[in-house]
Amino acid sequence: MWLRFKSLIFFFLPSLLLAKIDFNRQIRPILSEYCFACHGLDDPKGGLRLDFADFAYQGGKSGFPAITPNDLEESEILHRVVSTDMEERMPPKGDPLKPEQIKLLRQWISSGARYAMHWAYVVPKKPALPKVKDQEFIKTPVDTFILAKLEEKGWKPSRPEKKEKWIRRVSLGLTGLPPTLEEFENFMQDDSPKAKEKVADRLLASSRYGEHWARQWLDLARYADSNGFQADQLRDSWAFRDWVINAINQDMPFDQFTIEQIAGDLLPNATTDQKIATGFHRTPTCNVEAGVHPEENRVNQVFDRVNTTGTTWLGTTLECAQCHNHKYDPFSQEEYFQMFAFFNNTPLEVENKSGKGVSFDFWGPKMELPSPADKQKERETLNADLSALKKQLIALQKAGNVKYKEWTQQKLEITTERDPQWQVLIPTKAFSDGGETLRIVRDGSLLAEGKPGNKSTYQIEVSIPAGTWKSFQMETMLHKSMKQNGPGRNTTNANPNFVLTEMIVKVEGASKPLDFARVEADFNQGGFLPGQLFDGNLESRNGWAIAPEFGKAHWVRAEFSEPLVLGKDSKLQVEMKHLYGGGRNVGRPRFSLSTDGVKKGEAENKRLRELLAKEKRNGKEEKELRAIYDQENPKLLALQKKVGDLEKDLNKVTPPTTLVMVEMDEKRETHVMARGSYLSPKQKVEADVPRVLNDWKQDWPKNRLGLAKWVVDPENPLTARVVVNRWWGQFFGSGIVSTEEDFGSQSEPPTHPELLDWLAVEFMEKGWSMKHIHKLIALSGTYGQSSRVTTAILERDANNRFFLRGPRFRMTAEMIRDNGLQVAGLLSDKMGGPPIYPPQPDGLWRQTGRNEPKYIAAKTEDRFRRGIYVVWRRAAPYASFVNFDGPDRSACHPKRSRTNTPLQALTLLNDQAYVEMALGFAVSILEQTQGKSDEDRVTHAVRRALSRDPSALEIEVLLGLLNEQSERLKSDSSIAEALCSQAPEIKLVKKLEKDVVGAWFFVANVLLNLDETITKG
Amino acid sequence: MNSHPVDQYLRTLTRRQLFQRVGLGVGGFALANLLKNDLSAAPQNPFAHFAPKAKNVIYFHLIGAPSHLDLFDYKPELQKRNGELCPKAMFEGKQLAFIRSRPILLGTSKESMFEFKKCGKSGIGISNLLPHLQTIADDMCFIRTLHTEQFNHAPAQMFMQTGFERFGRPSLGAWTNYGIGSPNEDLPGFVVMVTGQYPGAGNSVFGSGFLPSVYQGIEFRGKGDPVLFLSNPQGVDSTARRKVISAVNQLNEMQLDGVGDPEIATRISQYEMAYRMQTSVPELKDISKESQITLDAYGAKVGGAGFANNCLLARRMVERGVRFVQLFDQGWDHHSGVFSRLPGKCKQVDQPIAALIKDLKERGLLDETLVVWSAEFGRTPMGQGTGGSGEKTVIGRDHHKEAFTVWMAGGGTKPGHVHGRTDDLGYGIADSPVHVHDFNATLLHLLGMDHERLTYRFQGRKFRLTDVHGHVVKDVIA
DSSP states (O other): HHHHHHHHTTTTGGGGGGGGOOOOIIHHHHHHHHHHHHHHSSSSSSGOOSSSSSHHOSTTTSOSSSSOTOOOOTOHHHHHHHHHOOOHHHHHHHHOOOOHHHHHHHHHHTOOOOOOOOGGOOOOOOOOOOSSOGGOOSSHHHHHHHHHHHHTOOOOOOOOOOOEEEHHHHHHHHHOOOOHHHHHHHHHHHTTTTTTHHHHHHHHHHHHHHHHHHHHHHHHHOSSBBSSSSOOOOOOOOOHHHHHHHHHHHTTHHHHHHHHHGGGGGGOOOOHHHHGGGGGGOOSOOSSSSSOOHHHHHHHHHHHHHHHHHHHHOOOOOOGGSSSSSSSSSOOOHHHHHHHTTTTTSSEEEETSSSSOOEEEEEOOEEEEEHHHHHHHHHHHHHHHHHHHHHHHHHHHHHHHHHHHHHHHHHHHTHHHOOOEEEEOOOEEEETTTTOEEEEEETTTTEEEEESSOEEEEEEEEEEEEEEEEEEEEEEOOTTSSSGGGGGGSSSSSSOOOOOEEEEEEETTOOSOOOOOEEEEOOOOOOGGGGGSOOOOOHHHHHHEEETTTTOOEEEEEEEEEEEETTTTEEEEEEEOOOSSSTBBBEEEEEEEESSSOOTTHHHEEEHHHHOOOSSOOOOHHHHHHHHHTOOOOHHHHHEEEEEHHHHHHHHOOOOEEEEOOOSSSSOOEEEEGGTTSSSEEEOOOOOTTTOOOOTTOOEEEEEOHHHHTTTOTTTTSHHHHHHOOOOOHHSSOOOSSTOOOOSSSSSSOOOOHHHHHHHHHHHTTTTTTTHHHEEEEEETTTTTTTOOOOHHHHHHHTOOOSSOOOOOOOOHHHHHOOOOOHTTTTOOOOOOBBBOOOOOTTOBBBOOOOOOOOOOOSSSSSSSSSBOOOOOOTOOOOHHTTTOOOSSSSOOOOOOOOHHHHHHHHHHHHHHHHHHHHHHHHHHHHHTTTHHHHHHHHOOOOOOOOOOOOOHHHHHHHHHHHHHHHHHEEEEHHHHHHHHTTTTTTTOSSSSSHHHHHHHHHHHHHOOOOOTEEEE | OOOHHHHHHHOOOOOHHHHHHHHHHHHHHHHHHHHHTTTSSSSSSOOOSSSOOOEEEEEEEETTTOOHHTTTTOOHHHHTTTBBBOOOGGGTTOSSSSSSSSOOOOOOOOSSGGEEEEEETTEEEEEOOOOHHHHHGGEEEEEEEEOOOOOHHHHHHHHHHHSSSSSSOHHHHHHHHHHHOOOOSSSSSSSEEEESSTTTTGGGGGTTTTTGGGGGGGGSSSSSSSTTTTOOOOOOOOOHHHHHHHHHHHHHHHHHHHHEEEEEHHHHHHHHHHHHHHHHHHHOOOTTSOOHHHHHHHOOOOOOOOOHHHHHHHHHHHHHHOOOOEEEEOOOOSSOOOOHHHHHHHHHHHHHHHHHHHHHTTTTTTTGGEEEOSSOOOOEEHHHHTTSSSSSEEEEEEEEEEEEOEEETTTTBOOOOOOEETTTTSEEEEEOOEHHHHHHHHHHTTTTOOOOTTTEETTEEEEEEEOOOOOOOGGGGG
């Protein structure tokens, strides 16, 4: 069937040549809206298809031709659309066709019912420039097409824009930033005929150009710094973002730009940069929540790659053919999976690290970024050292194998020696200076009750039976009165820790405390060692604590330096000093003595005993046991430490990574998936491209590289058109085809089809140069018209589709922030590198799941760099960007909406980032206008914010506000203090009074909030 | 001002044209907003297809998915066969997130707090874990046979809320906001409150997808500014703020005079609205004037934050005309320790939700307010005994997409009613299945919208919340 269909294409005439009724402009939209969903490629109802002439003339199962050229009677479609019988009427549901639509159909049929290939699938040819009258208006060839249409309608374009407004528009349009005062002055004074071109050339050559235009491309590339989904952990892919910026700055030909991103890895002798470029398709989201099915993840990512390729380059909604044949456009489900096959040969992107259970981590091919030569050298040396050491380590461990078994036997004997027997000592007195009572419990312990003292010292007396004692023990026991049952009484935070600074143990009547030779505890918190209990050091932290081992009883044991020989009725006095504070007191101590000594490593022994006692040890346990064994070998310990240190050093010189595409050696088989589900594979398919588009050339490899070449082949009817149209949309607010994301039969027809084709061909002819096309547009008379909206313009063309005036619309989220920073004099021009963290409100990053990253606002110049570098976390993108229609970049985002909301007002008025900008702006105004009048200062400020001089009325409003606030701030110095304190990162020059800065803050705040300030007008 | 281009322009537009421009975003929408008062005689909403049963929605999404089998769907047979290996058909070839070997059947706990009680005149069984909800069973309308297509949290949350398992589609609240707007201009039409951590799918579950971003859910936060950037910076009091806005708007008006772009007129009105929000939102959040009886009924605290406070705020929002209020509560994903952890979670939500429904009823608001209890899926009637790394854990329940219970109250739903029946083991559906698309179609229907006609054109296609599926479940409509 396809062969036959293909042959039909040659008989279609381009729509331009058809007289009277234009099928593509007038008829296709009607058929597409009312008919194709049921009578198109996908499972046509009654066997009837209306999307191609042959099918329509032949008719469906009924045998009646739906359409017979030049014969209204024999055209069933006409009977059906006018029928009042709902059994017969078409469409069967919804509104009927409008009378004018029916009239068009009749005219079309009676004039031959000629179909034409959908315009977007016909290769563009460069039309001749139309002849126009008003030569004054023509600045670049682009203008002839615009003017021709206006003259056809008898309309006149607007006058050229004022010079000051023009330079702001063009600067914002090309670089996303307003002109600096200097750039502004230079242009205003330049009366040469080349003045405008000089500006355009300067802007196109600026690095700011790539930073601005990369934004749109990264929306398409769904570039973000996180995985999306549960936990939404961060990933390193920013080298790709920088690659895009650099490529645009270098004006890399768009065909090369395309090939490197789709298939840079497959180019012969691919360079590092070409591999980085493939990050374009490593941006899809990845779900790593426990229990995901890795294959489902992978298939979803491939879907995403196919669909994004379709939207970005072909302006085609391929995803409509994912589950069934496309309802409107000539793409079958089989063709969808043929495209899928190109992308089906990359590895899985989640891995189960432990090899057990259902926990997954994000994985997939990564590439190290090149690092400077000296670092590279250092790394090589370190690596060499490390591997040498590791060899030694392995050799030592091997040598140890010989005695390992023997050791375990010995240890088993030692550790099964009986534990010391402890004789509990019964307290006779107990007192705390912190106010709590120490109640004597029947088991000999003391339970602290009542409100814990902040820093309590317990004084306790216990009686000792006569005998010779070798060691002393204190247990910290549990009780339900404590949080998590204890063992401490901490009152400052949620945990039940204690910090015991010092213990003094004395025999009643003795002059000196007892001396201990060895101290052991079952556990200690890092740095809070049990030995510090008896060292006489009363520094509050110099003691014993047990976090995070809460809810468990603990012990500390100490062996006397000399055995303690005592007679009858002896008593021991114990002093426990808790000097850390916050009620971190032991909740239930108990004391005992033993006639045995304290064994070295008693705590470890317990675990060792457990390990040795096991009949069968699993891998983890065996490793643990072996580690204990190895620890007794000082040589091995020293070597391990060396290895650890080296690894740390190596980490410091290890370069960051970026995500790249890698083709597997063995290709996966691709099958059509019923209803788009990977669980229902159907017939096998091979990689191929949709037949309705350009032919595949024999010398292309059937892989991503071939696909990329097909995409940018001059015969591809879509790519160049789609790309230039999207740029046009950025300049003018809307594309020549207003549905910038869709060029299919459901799209809006182009307002200026010849212009679109001219630009597309010009683009390809001039070496796919983006800057060339941008210059043609930026310098055009169309772009350079006044943007004033008059009544006549509103009545004629409210949406400015015919360009009766210049563009005027709100900037994007990033532009608004960049513009504010530039106006305030804060913008840093540092380029590239890991994402930046400007200030945002607390508590916005709180995603569920493992390893959630933290948001810590930058305190360096990173705070003031361009929006393109701001960290893009999919679950919670930068808050002020969201309020200005920034997408979450979870999927290819071809076009941002442009809303106008109260939340935007609140953002510009109150967001910390904008408060800082206003304060910075105020400081900068004052610094740069020293000795000037307030009026001069207002003029200076307005020039910076709006690239123009203020009117007298505007000055009056701003000065009014300034004076009013000035009064208020003078009346109470704390106000200015509070205001200025909010921008700790803005350096206030000491000479400036805070109340003056504060008053100018209000002027700056107003200027940064104006509609004009956030508008490219 | 008669000669002003904006005025003249406005006169040339009919309301219908204005709304046609809504689809194009931008100026049209804003203008329509600006003109609402002048054109109040015209129909307010382009997608108000028929008279609504419900005007507002309060939608609870219990993130992680509560164990419906232990709360709303008692299965004597499952109880009887507790501990048996499950039938092979319930395990083999099934999509389960954690369970990797044939599991046992798991009835509910035998402790008395897990017992089911027949409640009210309707005699609907509700677990003792929810004693407050037990008292309002006769107001509730249960669907015991909801089923979904996704078995991992994030995709299932998106499927439930946006009708699609991947990113990029508008949420139910956004569709509602787009379809019928919101009567209060000083508050967002779609408000979201989250207790605990965010859902795994992030903001997308209340996002606007391809719809203009004005329709997305605006989060009211417990800590910090209730709405982001609501409060003035230090040193700017409300008088100073008023002066700033006046100055901004004076300058914007001069610009409008010179340039004539209607978008500037919209900007002016948005700044005024922002100023009003700075008063209306704190007023909304201030529950200090609520009676002690009301506060106690919810368990809400003046100056507090949390689920109970959010329930009370939800009532205050619908009173003020917020169209769609959505509460997300984290912490219901009981893979392990379901019997030890479920009671605590129930205790947090039971009283406030029941109090909210009673309160709405007493104020005569329940008839026009649709309350929904939902989750991304249910939990298995089989026990799960291992965790994410394959380690042994206290028994819990895995994700279950085949059948689970949701319920509604008010808003034109049938009170004291149960729709659908699961099979004896609570695994599959015995009778009257309801797909997620059916459920969403039904919710839109109650709001007066035809889910087949609530469309938005994007990338050459008219998109719907329910894709090309969905049937209104007539049986749950009063």
